[in-house]
Amino acid sequence: MQTPIRSQEELKNITHLGNQNTEYKTDYDPTLLEVFANRHPNKDQWVSFVCTEFTSLCPMTNQPDYARIFINYIAKETMVESKSLKLYLFSFRNHGDFHEDCIQKICNDIARLIKPKFLEVIGEFTPRGGIAIYPYSSYHNKEAKYEEIYMRRLSSYVPGKFTMNLGRPY
Numbered sequence: 001m002q003t004p005i006r007s008q009e010e011l012k013n014i015t016h017l018g019n020q021n022t023e024y025k026t027d028y029d030p031t032l033l034e035v036f037a038n039r040h041p042n043k044d045q046w047v048s049f050v051c052t053e054f055t056s057l058c059p060m061t062n063q064p065d066y067a068r069i070f071i072n073y074i075a076k077e078t079m080v081e082s083k084s085l086k087l088y089l090f091s092f093r094n095h096g097d098f099h100e101d102c103i104q105k106i107c108n109d110i111a112r113l114i115k116p117k118f119l120e121v122i123g124e125f126t127p128r129g130g131i132a133i134y135p136y137s138s139y140h141n142k143e144a145k146y147e148e149i150y151m152r153r154l155s156s157y158v159p160g161k162f163t164m165n166l167g168r169p170y
Contacts, residue, residue: 010037016083024087028095030109034084038075044117047079048072051089054123059096067099067125071110074117074146080110099125100135107137118146120153134159 014034016022025032051069058065069089073080088109092102107121120138136157140150 006036014081014084016087017081022083022087025091026093027091028105029091030088030113032084032088032091033109033113034081035078035114036081038077038079041075041077044074046072046074049080049082049085051086054089054092056092056099056102057094057096059098062096063128065099065125065128067123069103069106070122070124071106071119072122073110073114073119074149076115076117076141078114080114099123099133103135104137107139111139115141117141117143118149132159 014036016032016034049069049071051071054067054069056065056067057063071080071085089106095102097105103121103123107119110116110121111119116139118138118140120136123133123135125133125135136154138150138154140146
């Protein structure tokens with residue numbers, strides 16, 4: 001049986017998608033994130049986003065930092081709407097913070113919004129001064145299955161391993 005098209009009621013809180021007058025905010029704004037209902041909350045389904053053009057500013061020098069951001073999660077009741085995620089990530093453009101703080105902030109904002117079963121955010125920042133930084137942050141609910149995933153992912157994290165596989169869970 002085919003799943004019916006989403007109703008207008010289900011889509012009422014999606015304001016960015018389909019909007020022809022999109023405003024690109026360049027100051028950090030977590031309120032840009034929007035969600036939609038997960039129609040399959042009883043299933044464990046990985047969702048992966050790869051943002052190839054993330055930009056933020058160094059808090060000391062105000063120079064731009066560039067990165068690829070990998071977001072992997074297992075949804076619970078709601079899921080992140082992708083255009084709102086794009087606008088949210090774009091809002092870091094003039095945000096001065098260290099790489100590690102940006103990744104933690106993204107993880108915290110998404111976790112707070114959708115309360116997923118499992119979430120990880122990985123940054124692959126372009127080297128500056130010959131040093132690449134790959135911060136990793138994760139969140140999970142306390143069910144044993146997700147605790148196990150969390151412990152396995154955290155204990156086996158190797159910079160580049162995720163990014164070489166385009167952030168796909170193994």
